[in-house]
Amino acid sequence: MMNFIKLGWRNILKNRRRSLITVLAVALGFASINLFSGYIHNVYDGLAEQAIRGEGLGHLTLMKPGLLKEGKLEPEKFLLKSDEIQRITGLLSQDETVRLVTPRLAVSGIVSNGKVSTIFLGEGMVPEDMAVIRGDFRADRGGALDRARPAAAAFASDLADMLGLKQNDYAVLVASTVEGLTNALDVDVGELYNTGNAGTNDKMLLLPFAFAQRLYDTEGADRLIVLLRDRAQTFEAQLRLSEKLRAAGLNLEIKTWLELSSFYKQVKGLFDMIFAFIFAIVIVIVMMSIINTMSMAVVERTREIGTLRALGMRRWDISWLFSVEGVLLVVLGGLVGVALTLVLAWVVNQAGFSYVPPNNTDAVLLQVDVVPWVMLQAFLFLGLVAALAALLPARRAARMVIVDAMGHV
């Protein structure tokens, strides 16, 4: 084995130019995989934070089963009553992964500036809990609720623009209550904010929770949001908390942020497909370079193969000899590829390119994460592909008839 590596290594050095081209092809392919996966890793991370903190979905959402489908038809049936809210909150807060449990209430209707009106989608949320959920995520977008102003709503900026509203103006919200009666309340225009999503930036209103309850004329909430200490605990917590609630005789549905954020799912679906495509191309490139290089090596070293067989190497040993050489080339390519990835990622991250993603309202920074675990996986996979690719020429070498190989000049 040691000798195979030595022989492979010496032959790689002997054909410097050819080896260099192969190593560079592998390195470039590997680096492009790493950079793209580093980029989408960054995007996924940003989208996840946007869903959890920006949209305020938290990590888990609790609701009565069927709310999303039939909630509009029979609203009172799906409302969580205040004693239920207290009981659930108490139960969940005991779990050590849970950081916060907070109620939500969606109210929609019409918002008017006195002259014109348009529809709004309102989300009632507890101001101080919202501050915890938002944390330090994109404070520049605004949209904080002030607990000192119980009648002030945060307006999505396009909605405010449509109605010509500015901060500290006031407007009227008209909505139907849980019982189907029409209710109207004056609302102050609090902070304006950017939802980050072109589809909602002309509709959203963030309302203080108590204000939303008054508008909807209820003591309850339609959802409870759970913020965990760590995003990585999401799925585990979903299972464990469901179990806990069932054990307590509470029939509730728990959805993760991932299930509720259709945008995240769409983007991930698209990027994953592009990634698979790039990966497939790189695999083809790596395979072709290795097959090509090793085939040339086998032809050039035909007489050497005959000699080694005469000296007692078995066919299998010959296969190994050339496979090892192919794998060595890929290992070299991988190392150069890692270096290339680090350099290019650093350059891209320093350059601070920004772009406006589809369906977004503002530009985001183009950043590339360096994810060692993903790089390692891709590397191992490419190594395996290279070994398989090298096996083709290696098998051809192994199958040679000794006297024919020796006669070859």
Add this chain to the structure above:
Amino acid sequence: MPLVELRGVGKVYQLGSTQVEALANIDFQIKAQEFAAIWGPSGSGKTSLLNLIGLIDSPSGGEIYLGGERVDGLTDDELARRRNQKIGFIFQHFNLVPVLDALENIMLPLQIRGVRADQAKAKARSRLREVGLEDQWNKRPDKMSGGQRQRIAIARALVGDPALVIADEPTANLDSATSRLIVDLMRELNRRDQVTFIFSTHDPRLLEHVDRRVRLEDGRIVATE
């Protein structure tokens, strides 16, 4: 018991649709420790015969015995092991591995056998000394003369203490003075280590000191002296 015995061995090559009979009905023995020469004109079948004795080709008919064991019909891996353990090879074109230095080339048969590197190295060093090229140990083949390369090849053929060394026209690519030296070296090692040598040549001048001469013509043994 002869070291090598061929009984009624034939070799037919398939060349496209025609068949070439390179060897016909060869009966032939070599005793241990012999220094034997197979000679004959080009195309007479010397290489074909040595390939069969060296177990790198299989006969079209007949039986081949090596050290009393019938070896035609063994599997590929079994033949590889016999070659590695019992036979040393010296080739017309030297056939050294270009990326290995002299010492590493000599070590090869032992390393294929699985001998530990330090032991193989010690053994190779002493063989290198015997062929008088100690100071060239770290040279690659392309930095050596033809005579030096063939001496390295001789050291490689002997490093595994084989019972039999096969040399197919070992001097065909060397000038006559060097050829002389190479044959003398082989003869000396044959005497000292009591290793059996079979070499082929088309040059009658190299036949002076051999124990036995086998004359081959058109794939048949026409004389044995």
